[in-house]
Amino acid sequence: MRIAWVAAVLEREAAELLRNRLLLLSILGPPIVIVVGPVILGKLVAGRPLPVGLTAGLVAGRPEWAALSPGDLAAAYSFQQFLLFFLMLPAFIPLSIATFSIIGEKQSRTLEAVLATPIRTAELLAGKAIAAAVPGIAGGLIAYLGFAGLVRALYGPALFAIVSAPDWLAATFLLGPAIALLSVVLGILVSARANDPRTAQQIGAVIVVPLVAVVIAQAAGRFLVDATAYGLAAVAVLLLALAGLRAGTWLFAREAILTRWR
Amino acid sequence: MVRAPAHPAWQTPPVTPRAPSPPDLAVWTDGLGRRFGERWAVRELSLELQRGEVFGLLGPNGAGKTTTIRLLAALIAPSAGQARVDGLDLARDADGVRARVGVLTEAPGLYEKLSAARNLDFFGKLQGLAPAVRAERIERLLRLFDLWDRRLEPTGTFSKGMKQKLAIARALLHDPPVLFLDEPTAALDPEAAAVVRDAIGTLRGQGRTIVLCTHVLPEAERLCDRIGFLRTTLLRVDTPARLRTAVANGRVHVRLTGPASPDLLSAVRADAGVVEAGAATDGLVAELRDADAGTPALVRSLVAAGASILEVRREAATLEEVYFEVMGARADTESAA
Numbered sequence: 001m002r003i004a005w006v007a008a009v010l011e012r013e014a015a016e017l018l019r020n021r022l023l024l025l026s027i028l029g030p031p032i033v034i035v036v037g038p039v040i041l042g043k044l045v046a047g048r049p050l051p052v053g054l055t056a057g058l059v060a061g062r063p064e065w066a067a068l069s070p071g072d073l074a075a076a077y078s079f080q081q082f083l084l085f086f087l088m089l090p091a092f093i094p095l096s097i098a099t100f101s102i103i104g105e106k107q108s109r110t111l112e113a114v115l116a117t118p119i120r121t122a123e124l125l126a127g128k129a130i131a132a133a134v135p136g137i138a139g140g141l142i143a144y145l146g147f148a149g150l151v152r153a154l155y156g157p158a159l160f161a162i163v164s165a166p167d168w169l170a171a172t173f174l175l176g177p178a179i180a181l182l183s184v185v186l187g188i189l190v191s192a193r194a195n196d197p198r199t200a201q202q203i204g205a206v207i208v209v210p211l212v213a214v215v216i217a218q219a220a221g222r223f224l225v226d227a228t229a230y231g232l233a234a235v236a237v238l239l240l241a242l243a244g245l246r247a248g249t250w251l252f253a254r255e256a257i258l259t260r261w262r
Numbered sequence: 263m264v265r266a267p268a269h270p271a272w273q274t275p276p277v278t279p280r281a282p283s284p285p286d287l288a289v290w291t292d293g294l295g296r297r298f299g300e301r302w303a304v305r306e307l308s309l310e311l312q313r314g315e316v317f318g319l320l321g322p323n324g325a326g327k328t329t330t331i332r333l334l335a336a337l338i339a340p341s342a343g344q345a346r347v348d349g350l351d352l353a354r355d356a357d358g359v360r361a362r363v364g365v366l367t368e369a370p371g372l373y374e375k376l377s378a379a380r381n382l383d384f385f386g387k388l389q390g391l392a393p394a395v396r397a398e399r400i401e402r403l404l405r406l407f408d409l410w411d412r413r414l415e416p417t418g419t420f421s422k423g424m425k426q427k428l429a430i431a432r433a434l435l436h437d438p439p440v441l442f443l444d445e446p447t448a449a450l451d452p453e454a455a456a457v458v459r460d461a462i463g464t465l466r467g468q469g470r471t472i473v474l475c476t477h478v479l480p481e482a483e484r485l486c487d488r489i490g491f492l493r494t495t496l497l498r499v500d501t502p503a504r505l506r507t508a509v510a511n512g513r514v515h516v517r518l519t520g521p522a523s524p525d526l527l528s529a530v531r532a533d534a535g536v537v538e539a540g541a542a543t544d545g546l547v548a549e550l551r552d553a554d555a556g557t558p559a560l561v562r563s564l565v566a567a568g569a570s571i572l573e574v575r576r577e578a579a580t581l582e583e584v585y586f587e588v589m590g591a592r593a594d595t596e597s598a599a
Contacts, residue, residue: 012376012384016373109371112337113367113432114388116337116363117361117389258338
C-alpha cells in the first residue's frame, strides 16, 4: 500500500467534510451535548439521594463508591449512564462520514474517474476508512477528556476518580476505537447497496442496539459493566470488524464498484 | 468564438511506448469480450488502432461502448480474449495501463464542493505527479479550457459545459498517449464543443490515440480516421469516406444542362443495369446494380438519348444513412435468429 495515495484520498475526504455543513453539524453537535449533558444532570441530581435499594446494589457492585456522599453517589450514578453515550460517538460519527462519503461518490459518479487512475482499491478503501474512523475516535476521546476535565473542575477529585476509573478508560480508549472501526466497516457494507445516506445510517444504526441494551440494564441498576468486560467487548468488536472488513474489501474491488454498485 | 491556441498548452515531447508490442499498435484486441451473468455486453471484439489514430465508436445505447472503454482502460477484466494498450497487456499490467490512458467518463464525475484546481490536484496526486508538475499542468489546462479565472470556485457552481471541460482537463492531466473519450461534447455549447473538437485534432497531431464514443454523427465523421459500429460486437469498421461510399454503392448522380425529361428517364430505365431512376433539379439520380460496371453503360444510354452531360458522380450516403444501414442489418439478423 502506497502512503501517498492513501494520504491523497484522506486529504480530499477531509476537505470535503469541512465543506459539508450538514455533516459537520451532525458530527460536532452530539459531542457537545454528551459532554455538557451529564455535567448539568450531575448538578441536578446531587441534591436528590438515590433510593436505598439502588444505593445498596451500586455499593455492592462497586465497594469504592461507599465512600461517596449521597449527593456524589447520585451524580456518579448519572455519570455512569453517560459512559455508554461516549461510545455512541465513535459509532455514529464514522457511520455518518462513511455513508456520506461513499454514497456521495455514487451520486456524483466520481468513483469511476478515481478508479481510472492507478490507485489501488485497498488504498482508496484505507483512505476512506481512516477519514471516517479518525474523527469518530478523536471525537469520542476529546469528548471524554473534556467531560473528565469538567468533572474535575466542577465536582472535585472524588467524582473525577469515578470517571477516570479503569472501566471508563477501558471503554473510551479500547472499546471506543473498536466500535469506530466496526462502524466504518458497517458504513461501507451498507453504502455499497444503499443510495441514500440517511437510509444507510438508519440501517447502520443497528450497531448501537447492544449499547442501548447495556444502558437500559445499567440504568435499571441490574449491573455495572467493569473494565474487564469493556476490554473483552473491545476484542469481540474488533474481531467482528475485521471479519466485516474482509467483506468490505471484496465489495470495494474496482470491478464490484463499477458493475455491482447501484 | 473561443478556439484552441495554435500551440496548445498541453503540447509535450513526443510520447514513446514503454514496451513496443508486436504489432506496435496503440490498441490491439483479439476476441475481447465481457459477460455479465449470461449476457454478453461485448463479445468477439478484434481491433487494431494505429498510434495517433482517432477511432470513433458508434452504436445505440446499451451497445457496449462504455463496457469497451472500461475494458480497454483496465477498469474491468475481460471474460474472453486478450488486449494490449500502448504495448501493455491488459491482464498482466492493469496498473500500468491505467497510468497510460486518460478516460473521460460518461458523467463528468467531479467533487462539487471542491474547487476546479483542487479537483485536478487530487487527480494529479492519484496519477503520481510531482507537486511542481501538477501545478504547471493544472495551470496550462485550466487556461486552455478558459477556466483559470474560476479555478478557486467550487465545481458545483459550474455550468455543464464547464464541468465537461474540466473533466477533459482531468483526463489529460498525466499526459496519456491513449485517450478514451465517452461523449466528450455531449453537454457542451457550440463554442465549447468547438474547443473540444479542435483539442482532439491537436491531440491526434501529437501522436496520441483517441477512442471517441459519440452519438453526434457529424462529429464522428469530422474527427475520426476510422469508425466502428458496435452492437455487442463490432459490425463494421472503416474510414468515414469508404463507409459512405459502400452504403450508397449503386447510386449515381448525373448533372445535365437541364432537368431530365420523361423520355430521357424512360431511356435510362430501359438500361438493364439500372434498378431505378428519378429526376433531380439539375439532372437525374440512377440506382445501378453495380456502379462500377453500370456507369459507362448509363453514360452511353444517356448520350444515345441526346442528353448533354455535365458531370457524373457516384453518390455517397450520409453517415446517418450508414448508421441505420449497419444497425438495421444487424437488427434484421437478430430478428432472423
